[in-house]
Amino acid sequence: MTQRILLIISGGIAAYKSLELVRLLRKRGMAVRAVLTESAAQFVTPLSLGVLTEDNVFTQLFDLKDEREIGHIQLSRQADLVVVAPATANILAKMANGIADDLATTLLLATDKPVLAAPAMNVRMWRHPATRRNIAQLQADGVHVMAPDSGEMACGEYGPGRLPEPEAILAEIERLLATRRGSDMLADQPDFAPADLPLAGRHILITAGPTHEPIDPVRFIANRSSGKQGFAIAAAAARAGARVSLVAGPVHLPTPAGVDRIDVETAREMLAAVEAALPADAAIMVAAVADWRTADAAGQKLKKDGSGQPAPLVLTENPDILATLGHHVQRPALLVGFAAETEKVADHARAKLARKGADWIVANDVSGDVMGGDANAVHIVTADGIDTWPSMAKADVADRLIEKVAHALASRSH
Template sequence: MTGKRVLLIVSGGIAAYKSLDLIRRLRERGAAVRCILTKAGAEFVTPLSLAALSEDKVYGELFSLTDEAEMGHIQLSRDADLLVVAPASADLLAKMTHGRADDLASTALLATDKPVLAAPAMNVRMWDHPATRANLALLKERGVLTVGPNEGDMACGEYGFGRMAEPMEILAAIEAALDGAATASGGAGPLSGLRALVTSGPTHEPIDPVRYIANRSSGRQGHAIATALARQGAETTLVSGPSQLPDPPGLKTLHVQTAEEMLAACQTSLPVEIAVCAAAVADWRSAAPAQQKMKKNGAPAALELTANPDILAELSKAGSLRPSLVIGFAAETENVVAQAREKLARKGCDWILANDVAPESGTFGGENNQINLIRAEGVEPWPQMTKVAVAERLCREIAATLGR
């Protein structure tokens, strides 16, 4: 995303506060962000906040003599690689549908020749209204991209669809939109023509119909790696255990619950050139899961465990179907590098990404990670960075190794 230019239009709604985080994340990835703030949007966030995070001037007035002389609403929209409307209120979506141009935001949207991505946000009844649905259908028919809305609690106290997508979801949609624009104009990622397989999240191994064995993995790192591989052109399949994260756009996602299901999904996805096992698979499962809920009747019931299949090892010895590059993770709480080196030799994979998942590290469920890349030739420590940045760096390593 480095060097890309995003024109962010912030309209009215409590979800406008999420636009601040979106700007920060875009800037972290090297994108230039310029903002248009509507009059209604300024009731929720300030021009100063947007300017401070975007490090650029914020525009709001259609009839500003200075702005029109220096920039102009037409040039403002055409200077961007992508226009993002977040939040996109019902009012602004209606203006976009009917070609209204009575403020700077609607005028810029009407004057642009660049892709537009909208993140709707409104009350559930407004979202469900036939007028809104008709407007969205027509906008999509004209090529406007959308992300969300999500289901959840509303600021008004109601529950349902209408919550704006989370900043990371919008960010993924922005990356997909920019990549789509690049592909349409003749661009191609360095991993184009290759197939990739990524596992992500935890597995849930049933003890009885209501209990299971699992771990604390959120799936953030695996999902970020799958997204990055797809963005670099690889035909990517994500095999995900239970996770609260949305399916990444632009790739195939297979949902599983258990380690045995995950292994089967991986095997049916072969052949691939790249396999990244980022899932935190439960090492053991119940040897005989109870068919009914186990009751507390005096002493605790004995739980007999049996080993789960080793997905990383299985992919590493897949014979003629073995991927060219098999990468695993070593999540450790002590002696991280030493144990990862031993795992590399034992599993037969090509690389291990070793990370510290001790409770104080904040890795499980958090947004940051600190990696040691373990290869046969040595250890390469990486500085702490976001999980998205880890994924991007890993993709560069993969591309270099595969001569891309």
């Protein structure tokens, strides 16, 4: 059966990439209907979209011809998936607040189908508290929001906010469609569990990388975590059909296909992003969060005063994200923590398991080149004992851990 995509294109310089996305979708054999907002029509034309989709392009809510032949309610429900790409800060705000003042937003409010949003905006707009609140609300409402790419903006600034490449959006579309097919099969056959999508319909929350705790505008407290293990776990969870929220500290890694990425810098920002992403079926806290931060970061660069004495630094303890989740009112059904140790690995992990309120602790010895390397040897510590895995590629650790997570969640749901 041909899969049907309703593509909503909102106004922004990245709108031109929607043409390539349509081409890729059509090449995959999908039917595409396109909706242009008034602003988007300043960047791409209905004619070019119509040629590529081989269908009508819709622009006006009160076009009587379209209303008579299709109707905005029918249009919103005839697709298997609704995709908003690019999704500007403006349309995300309208979606989050239920505003329906044009064809695009009316369709989004009227649809009963899954919705995927691929944001594109200036880096400062992406980082603005209002946008962060809107993203959190949309995710809580069940909208799948991709993390934007980082890079140079059309305005000359640099940072997160670029529209993900069409190939990445296509990969997420295919993942969501596969997840929906798996959910439909589960609905028709209650005892059926597709082996290739064991986490279909699940929300998995993952943290990765270090945190940076500022000392002054140019210095910070950090560690050598590369984020590779956490990103590999996020990729494995997405391949297993999960909706994945990845809260990432400052790392230079590409966002795995099908993963919603939230970039943060400090431990306090990471905790806020983790709580905003709840509820989740499972949380896997891989990030190497700094235990301490400076009590009062300097507003200007600290300089040597010639006395030979170091600048006084007063440290204060950072929030414990794993322990916070362990006692949270929205505690995930499965809570997994990581313990990076340099000695007495198993002993420290067992103590951490009880202290943090976690279900599992994944412990590893980081005294070698694990941080930044591509291999890992871990011990899975639970109340029932310790399962020791041999050294293997971090991608293989991720696949094996996600298989174990899927089995645990399936067991708890029976």
